[in-house]
Amino acid sequence: MKIENHLLVPSSGSQVSHQLTNKTSGQFRDSLPDTVVIHFTAGRDAKSSIQTLTDPNVPASAHLVIGRDNSITQLVPFNTVAWHAGKSSWADRSGLNAYSIGIEIDNAGRLDKQGEEYLSWFKKSYAAVEVFQGIHRNESVASYWHRYTPEQIEIVEQIVRLLCETYGIKLILGHEEISPDRKIDPGPAFPLDKLRNNILYANRQQDDPAAFDPAGQTTDYPTATVTAYQLNVRSKPSANSDLVIEPLTKGEMVQILETKGKWSKVKSCKRAG
Ligand SMILES: [Zn+2]
Structure with a gap:
């Protein structure tokens, strides 16, 4: 994959498509974006999430949606502000949309164990192999989460590396970190700290x-x-x-x-x- 004119261009073997929405706030200011925000969709599948994120009546959008079938759909060019972070803050910044690229990963989010079943908020049942048990960084008790596929995690890492090379990304954050009072995505099933370490801190660690x-x-x-x-x-x-x-x-x-x-x-x- 590569980025041309702020759009992902597929390489052989990758499934990139574009469904551009005009739900944006125009171009980023100079030297921005410098941040990536990771999300889960909390949706049924990538198709339904893309529908929502491109629906003119829903005030939300994002740059990318990563499906469980390895599909990558770009909704907003990377030089343009999308509406994925909402009320948010990090260090001395607030309103992270103006600083960041938003990546949505198709994942049902937190699951509720009822008997032998693991149910999403929209009452779809998930098999035990799809369930991750872990403690959310903003909580103290373990709960159940929909697993990401290893390929989704790999695709996100590949894309974030590409964004770092192109835009000089300095921060990789979870929505749960910039809006901790109201958001729990991407949750403990996503290896956010590992992603950060691999991409931003790899050289520092060795020293x-x-x-x-x-x-x-x-x-x-x-x-x-x-x-x-x-x-x-x-x-x-x-x-x-x-x-x-x-x-x-x-x-x-x-x-x-x-x-x-x-x-x-x-x-x-x-x-x-
Ligand atoms: Zn989110």
């Missing part, structure tokens, strides 16, 4: 002395098993510091090198990226 030493585990330290559904591993004992590897998941083994208060320095065989 970090606290990052994983690839020489391998030794038996000099006690081992422990992760009991949380997801455990973030950070470069320093602070919730604001960078994630150094993909979060550990329940049942994974780590070595405890040192413990201070609530924090432990651990060694894991999991590699960055």
